[in-house]
Amino acid sequence: MDAVRLIGASRCALMGSGDAPEIMAEAWQAQALAQAIGSRLAVSGPPELRGEALGLTELAGRGCGVLDAPVLDINRLRAAQLTELGDARRALLDLGGLLGEVGIALVGIACGAADEGTYWQCMEAIDAADEARDRVLEMLRRLAVRDQEAAAG
Numbered sequence: 001m002d003a004v005r006l007i008g009a010s011r012c013a014l015m016g017s018g019d020a021p022e023i024m025a026e027a028w029q030a031q032a033l034a035q036a037i038g039s040r041l042a043v044s045g046p047p048e049l050r051g052e053a054l055g056l057t058e059l060a061g062r063g064c065g066v067l068d069a070p071v072l073d074i075n076r077l078r079a080a081q082l083t084e085l086g087d088a089r090r091a092l093l094d095l096g097g098l099l100g101e102v103g104i105a106l107v108g109i110a111c112g113a114a115d116e117g118t119y120w121q122c123m124e125a126i127d128a129a130d131e132a133r134d135r136v137l138e139m140l141r142r143l144a145v146r147d148q149e150a151a152a153g
Contacts, residue, residue, distance in 0.1 A: 001081045001082065001083055001084075002082075002083070002084045002085070002086040002091075003033075003037050003040075003082060003084070003085050003086055003091035003094075003095070004086055004087070004090055004091055004094055006033055006078045006079075006081060006082055007033065007091065007094040007095055007097075007098050008094070009078060010026065010029055010030050010033055010078055010098055011094075011097070011098055011101060013026050013029070014026040014027070014030065014098070014101055014102065014105060015101075017105070020109045020112070020113075020118065023105050023106070023108075023109055024067055024068065024070075024106075024109065024121075024122070024125075025070035025072075026102075026105075027063075027067055027102045027105065027106055027125055027129070028063075028064055028067040028068070028069060028070055029070070029072075029077070029078050029079070030098050030099065030102045030129075031060045031061075031063035031064045031067070031102070031125070031128065031129065031132070032060070032064050032077065032078070032079040033078050033079045033082070033095075033098075034056060034059075034060035034063070034095060034098075034099060034132050034136075035056075035057050035060035035061050035063075035064065035079065036079035036080075036082045037056070037082065037085065037091060037095060038053045038054070038055075038056030038057035038060055038135075039053075039057050040053075040082065040085050041053035041056070041085065041088065041139070042054045042057060044085070045085065045088055046088065046143070046146065048142045048143075048145075048146055049088070049139045049142060049143070052135050052138050052139045052142065053135075053139065055135045056132055056135040056136065056139070059128055059131045059132040059135060060128070060132050062124075062128045063125055063128030063129055063132060066121055066124035066125050066128060067121060067125050068121070088143065089140065089143055092136050092139050092140050092143070093140065095136050096133050096136040096137060096140070099129045099130075099132050099133040099136065100129075100133055102125075102129045103126050103129045103130055103133070106122045106125050106126045106129070107122075107126060109122050110122035110123055110126070
């Protein structure tokens, strides 16, 4: 499945999540998907994105590492369903939106956390999602510069 469809599925699943464990599981799924997209861009994306894509892969991996990994059947792991990147710009725009939504959802969980462990887990995951989103925005900026240079040249 292409990245844009998987990101859309993640956004819907995040919005449909009810309680804290479901939201945290969807945040983990989103980070895993960001990691997979970053890996794909690092290997076969535009050359000017490869360094930032590696950074995205590392940051999203950190985001997965701070959240408890949900027990999922491999068929429910969205990152494993990524078969093609498709339009890199569109995928990055949508991924940036997803990572922002993940951060907002985790803020809600952190604010209502009943225990300190959940609070700090959310705070670390918020930080990772925010930094990953920054990498996505930088990749979008680089694509815009490339397009401007191509149009001028």
